[in-house]
Amino acid sequence: xxxxxxxVSNSTLHGGxxxxxxQQQIQDFYGKNVKRILFxxxxxxxxxxxxxxxxxxxxxxxYEVDSVHETSDPVDAVRKxxxxxxxxxxxxxxxxxxYDNKLVTEIRNRVLEDGIPYMGSSAGxxxxxxxxxxxxxxxxxxxxxxxxxxxxxxxxxxxxxxADPNSKHxxxxxxxxxxxxxxx
Amino acid sequence: xxxxxxxVSNSTLHGGxxxxxxQQQIQDFYGKNVKRILFxxxxxxxxxxxxxxxxxxxxxxxYEVDSVHETSDPVDAVRKxxxxxxxxxxxxxxxxxxYDNKLVTEIRNRVLEDGIPYMGSSAGxxxxxxxxxxxxxxxxxxxxxxxxxxxxxxxxxxxxxxADPNSKHxxxxxxxxxxxxxxx
Numbered sequence: 001x002x003x004x005x006x007x008v009s010n011s012t013l014h015g016g017x018x019x020x021x022x023q024q025q026i027q028d029f030y031g032k033n034v035k036r037i038l039f040x041x042x043x044x045x046x047x048x049x050x051x052x053x054x055x056x057x058x059x060x061x062x063y064e065v066d067s068v069h070e071t072s073d074p075v076d077a078v079r080k081x082x083x084x085x086x087x088x089x090x091x092x093x094x095x096x097x098x099y100d101n102k103l104v105t106e107i108r109n110r111v112l113e114d115g116i117p118y119m120g121s122s123a124g125x126x127x128x129x130x131x132x133x134x135x136x137x138x139x140x141x142x143x144x145x146x147x148x149x150x151x152x153x154x155x156x157x158x159x160x161x162x163a164d165p166n167s168k169h170x171x172x173x174x175x176x177x178x179x180x181x182x183x184x
Numbered sequence: 185x186x187x188x189x190x191x192v193s194n195s196t197l198h199g200g201x202x203x204x205x206x207q208q209q210i211q212d213f214y215g216k217n218v219k220r221i222l223f224x225x226x227x228x229x230x231x232x233x234x235x236x237x238x239x240x241x242x243x244x245x246x247y248e249v250d251s252v253h254e255t256s257d258p259v260d261a262v263r264k265x266x267x268x269x270x271x272x273x274x275x276x277x278x279x280x281x282x283y284d285n286k287l288v289t290e291i292r293n294r295v296l297e298d299g300i301p302y303m304g305s306s307a308g309x310x311x312x313x314x315x316x317x318x319x320x321x322x323x324x325x326x327x328x329x330x331x332x333x334x335x336x337x338x339x340x341x342x343x344x345x346x347a348d349p350n351s352k353h354x355x356x357x358x359x360x361x362x363x364x365x366x367x368x
Binding site for chain 1: 319323352
């Protein structure tokens with residue numbers, strides 16, 4: 001089964017609306033056969049507000065959105081999903097919630113075995129890779145492992161920032177990139 | 185017993201040498217009764233090179249340095265230490281190595297019960313707090329918990345960078361600070 005993935009680095013570009021910069025790609029990706037998309041809002045604290053944002057946007061693109069946090073059985077919701085979208089936020093919070101709700105293996109199976117389309121944005125892209133070891137996010141909660149869904153055989157850093165050689169913040173490691181890796 | 189802590193944000197300031205910006209404070213802190221300092225280089229990969237750097241610098245300040253990685257029994261080395269210095273690097277790597285070597289409780293006891301002086305720089309400051317939940321570092325390894333040594337009853341972010349309201353990197357969360365917290 002061919003896996004179908006749309007991995008977006010971030011949901012908003014400077015000056016644009018939510019998912020505006022990739023809306024054509026979203027429609028091309030889910031196509032006309034998918035009618036309902038299962039949204040996973042775990043990366044942000046306010047799941048109701050987040051799913052409203054996603055629902056409103058996807059409606060303009062012709063898709064209904066079910067948010068997994070509104071269902072009584074998240075595993076069953078994934079089992080029945082025609083397509084999945086995991087939004088961005090904090091990658092640690094997202095991964096922990098995916099494990100707490102026993103969705104990691106379930107999503108992997110649906111995407112890799114059943115071939116349903118998976119879209120991730122930012123943190124939703126991070127968790128689609130081997131592990132979250134390359135996230136820039138702050139470790140606000142402790143997931144049971146850093147291993148992620150594993151839809152692709154590599155890791156991604158969706159918000160990589162080139163080093164600023166002119167920065168005078170700190171010393172030998174004076175750039176933003178190194179700062180993400182190390183506290184010297 | 186009064187705890188004695190010197191928590192430094194980073195080991196090098198732009199344009200300065202290793203620990204140069206705080207060398208007077210280091211001497212004031214360890215004083216003249218401490219002759220040997222136990223250095224913990226776990227935050228960096230090359231422990232030999234790192235302890236040489238620390239040893240050379242502390243020698244100029246009048247202190248001998250024993251690096252814990254050169255001892256056969258790290259726990260015993262902590263038990264016998266007159267003073268401790270934990271250097272910076274990657275906070276996840278550091279905390280994991282502290283747990284792997286069973287040093288977290290041992291260091292806490294020596295500092296809080298025996299009152300030996302503890303100096304931390306950067307990651308060494310992060311691990312002296314309640315937890316590493318506020319580090320900016322990249323989660324390159326998985327520690328058994330984010331709980332840290334707990335020498336102070338709060339957390340610290342030693343490399344906090346103010347938001348840049350003019351940044352056009354990404355969208356609604358267009359600043360460096362938010363970037364550390366979240367991947368939207």
